[in-house]
Amino acid sequence: MSPTDSAGQGPALLTASNLQKSFGDHQVLKSIDLQIGKGQVLALIGPSGSGKTTVLRCLNGLEIPDGGSVCFDTGPSVEFTAGTTQKQAQVLRTRSAMVFQNYNLFPHMTVLENVIEGPIQVQRRKRSEAVAEATALLARVGLEQKHDQYPHQLSGGQQQRVGIVRALALKPSLLLFDEPTSALDPELVGDVLKVIKELADEGWTMMLVTHELAFAREVADEVVFMDEGVVIERGHPEVVLRNPQNERTKQFVHRLL
Numbered sequence: 001m002s003p004t005d006s007a008g009q010g011p012a013l014l015t016a017s018n019l020q021k022s023f024g025d026h027q028v029l030k031s032i033d034l035q036i037g038k039g040q041v042l043a044l045i046g047p048s049g050s051g052k053t054t055v056l057r058c059l060n061g062l063e064i065p066d067g068g069s070v071c072f073d074t075g076p077s078v079e080f081t082a083g084t085t086q087k088q089a090q091v092l093r094t095r096s097a098m099v100f101q102n103y104n105l106f107p108h109m110t111v112l113e114n115v116i117e118g119p120i121q122v123q124r125r126k127r128s129e130a131v132a133e134a135t136a137l138l139a140r141v142g143l144e145q146k147h148d149q150y151p152h153q154l155s156g157g158q159q160q161r162v163g164i165v166r167a168l169a170l171k172p173s174l175l176l177f178d179e180p181t182s183a184l185d186p187e188l189v190g191d192v193l194k195v196i197k198e199l200a201d202e203g204w205t206m207m208l209v210t211h212e213l214a215f216a217r218e219v220a221d222e223v224v225f226m227d228e229g230v231v232i233e234r235g236h237p238e239v240v241l242r243n244p245q246n247e248r249t250k251q252f253v254h255r256l257l
């Protein structure tokens, strides 16, 4: 029998088991287990420093956990040990793509070049095909006029929409959003959240680290609350955000909602 996600919505797309990660003496992740079902939207919440970003980075092969495993339904699957190399961890990027808090666009490349870089250089796709797809994706998020501009010529909200398009252009099975709106001026947050909501409605599988609890409630199928490197509580947004069972979750959501 294939594993099911905790919301019971079908086979898990990704299963992370017993993830552990220390930086020096500081154990940032203490045996994290997470599953996400195909088409599911999972919001990861918790105090600053609780390890949320590190979880996403481990799932995407940007950090190498000290132990545990990350397995996609049809592969790849990585068992982490002290000897795991960056190259071995990076195979996870064949299935997931990350949208970063600070966009992480290449400053010396135009918008279009930023988007087609991964498909052409990493996935070895034809340039004409990559350009056509990038053009369609940029139009989708309202940036059809911006192909030839450089990141510094765009607003933060526009840069983040390029960041989202760059992730989509890789055709991942799983989108990872690391606080995608926290660097934005408040008036620019809405445009980016709108794009994320549309992607969720289209059935993209996504894991979202966010402080926007109202948005998490609107978009997520499941909310996971982390504190000090441990998953404290997980469940339906109405339960975790409105009627949390754990005292630490209660304190956190009451401060923010």
Ligand code: ADP
Residues within 6 Å of the ligand: 023, 028, 046, 047, 048, 049, 050, 051, 052, 053, 054, 055
């Ligand atoms: P969150 O996303 O919940 O705010 P993070 O995963 O960013 O938490 O960080 C968890 C802890 O790990 C923090 O104390 C942070 O300072 C530490 N940390 C994260 N990345 C590194 C790193 N590369 N080197 C040292 N410490 C790190």
